[in-house]
Amino acid sequence: MAKETGRNNFKFYTPALAERVVTQSIIAERIKQALGRDEFHLHYQPLVDMQTNRVVSVEALLRWPRHGTGPDRFIQVAEATGLIGRIGEWVLSAACRQQSDWQAQGLPVIPIAVNVSASEFRKKNFVDYLESMIERHRINPSSIQIELTETAVMQDIDHAISILDSLRNKGLKVALDDFGTGYSSLNYLSRLPLDKIKVDKSFVHRLEDDTASRAITEAIIALGRTLNLEIVAEGIESAPVMDYLRRHGCHQAQGFFVCRPILGSDFASWYRDHDNPGPSYH
């Protein structure tokens, strides 16, 4: 790790940092190759309405089978090495392509939510670029949604507000992802033009045995409801957790209990099996 040395503020390098930089540059090289060789693909994980069990949207999640780690790690490298722009473009165009494929297969429009990194979101032409990508694929703007982390929006709140406004004016919904793990300024949250917040899975995973996680989750749900936001819980792995969240007023569910992230080509049949108007909890 680089350490800040007081007032002089210069950094010195430790072996651990050196090793990380080397690993990083190796992964970065592999990312460049992978982009050229079409080694990435997307998985899709449905979000369902807690009351009706119907599919509300799906989240696109990046996969790189050859690399062997999940996106958390290589996305971090892509962000640190400036490659995230190219990955983000690939993800967005793949999601748009999938959307028009599903529509060609006769599926109703199920919005695809795409994770967008802070640096992509801050790019000057982000909104125009997004719009032109959507137009190029001849899909409706409301069939694409954006997921952002608190870090992405809190860095320059006024700028973020204006970008969020223009996205929503074009018909795109915006979610604040991993909610509760970032800066979490409640004051800012009320100013942000958002559609939904996603309760981070770290809280959801601890719901059954940790009082604090239950308290935080209930507070987030109450806050979201007060601000008229849709509330999603991610990482739901069991029926009791699903029931608990439903009872406490959470709107939507995402997690292995509902469906694991799956290939776009497998989603259509999963959807047809799942989305009959099943049990209703009204």
Ligand code: C2E
């Ligand atoms: P995220 O956006 O919060 O995505 C949700 C993560 O939770 C996904 O991890 C998903 O597979 C996982 N998940 C869903 N349900 C469950 C469950 O029931 N139990 C458990 N244990 N996990 C569950 P994944 O796919 O490994 O992605 C990790 C993170 O990488 C994402 O977190 C997102 O921040 C980032 N990411 C993924 N794809 C992209 C992308 O295309 N672009 C960018 N910028 N980031 C991405």
Ligand code: MG
């Ligand atoms: Mg997400």
Ligand code: MG
């Ligand atoms: Mg999340």
Ligand code: MG
């Ligand atoms: Mg995450």
